[in-house]
Amino acid sequence: MSERSQPNNCPYCGDENLWPRESVDGLAAWECRSCLRHFVLKMLGSIPRPEVKA
Numbered sequence: 001m002s003e004r005s006q007p008n009n010c011p012y013c014g015d016e017n018l019w020p021r022e023s024v025d026g027l028a029a030w031e032c033r034s035c036l037r038h039f040v041l042k043m044l045g046s047i048p049r050p051e052v053k054a
Contacts, residue, residue: 006030012037 007030009016015034023029024040031038 007041010035010037011039011041 006020006028007018010018010030010032013032013035015032017034018030018032021029021031021038027040027042029038029040
């Protein structure tokens with residue numbers, strides 16, 4: 001995930017009315033003008049793929 005990636009939907013209401021907001025602790029912040037919430041998204045890491053048994 002690049003630093004410029006942006007969410008497509010609000011994680012709270014699911015709407016697409018998202019706008020950039022001033023960063024919080026170095027993380028890009030977003031505001032949803034539909035539900036009037038603001039949030040940051042952070043990549044925590046990748047999960048391992050499940051083993052496929054043949």
